[in-house]
Structures are given as structure tokens and as C-alpha cells.
Amino acid sequence: MKSNVKTRHEARAKIIKAMAHPSRLFIIEELSKRECCVNELTEMIEADTSTVSKHLSVLKNAGLVTDEKRGNSIFYSLRCPCIMDFVSCVEDVLSSNAKEHIEILKCCKG
Numbered sequence: 001m002k003s004n005v006k007t008r009h010e011a012r013a014k015i016i017k018a019m020a021h022p023s024r025l026f027i028i029e030e031l032s033k034r035e036c037c038v039n040e041l042t043e044m045i046e047a048d049t050s051t052v053s054k055h056l057s058v059l060k061n062a063g064l065v066t067d068e069k070r071g072n073s074i075f076y077s078l079r080c081p082c083i084m085d086f087v088s089c090v091e092d093v094l095s096s097n098a099k100e101h102i103e104i105l106k107c108c109k110g
Contacts, residue, residue: 018062023047024055025087027076031065032084035077 001009019025023045030036030044042052056076059065066079 015062015064018058018064019083021055021058023052024059027052027055027059028064028078028083028087031076031078032081035068035075037073037075039073041076 019028026045027041030041036044038049038052038056041056042049045052056065056067060067060076064079064083065076067074067076069075
């Protein structure tokens with residue numbers, strides 16, 4: 001694999017790895033609706049502030065999330081809302097897999 005192709009795939013993997021946690025996927029989904037501060041996300045996720053802050057840090061380091069300090073609060077927003085297109089595609093795969101499994105079960109019961 002050529003160096004520039006490998007680098008591009010590594011960069012893509014970094015973003016996908018950053019998303020690869022249920023809480024981070026939840027955060028991405030919520031931030032696609034509106035910006036939020038840590039306290040709001042902490043209540044929604046029902047986790048402690050340090051855990052949510054760590055998740056936000058991972059997302060920010062991957063370039064998925066941006067932040068803005070306002071007074072004593074830091075508000076987070078989704079940097080590239082188009083990431084929801086990828087999430088939608090994942091949902092299509094899940095739906096397709098479920099339909100396939102249903103067909104297999106129908107065959108087994110018959």
C-alpha cells in the first residue's frame with residue numbers, strides 16, 4: 001500500500017474509532033440536533049461529568065466536535081453534520097441485516 005493511501009486510511013480509521021462507542025454515537029446524534037454543554041450531555045447519558053468530558057475529548061481530537069467557551073460553560077457542536085449521513089448508512093445496514101435474519105428464521109421454522 002502506498003504511503004499516502006495508507007495515511008488516508010489511517011486518518012479515516014481514527015475518525016471511525018472515535019465514533020465506536022455507544023455514548024459517543026449518542027453525543028454525535030444529540031449534537032446533530034443542537035449544541036450542548038457537558039452538563040446537558042451528562043444528564044442525558046446518565047454518566048459522570050469526567051466520563052462525558054473524556055468522550056467529548058475523543059470526538060474533538062478526531063475533528064468531529066468543536067467547542068466554544070461562553071461564560072463558565074463550554075458548548076459543543078458537531079463540526080461536520082454530514083457525519084449523520086454515515087450514521088444513516090449504518091442504520092440501512094442494520095435494517096438489511098435484520099431483514100436477512102428474518103428470512104433465515106422463516107426458512108428454519110418451515
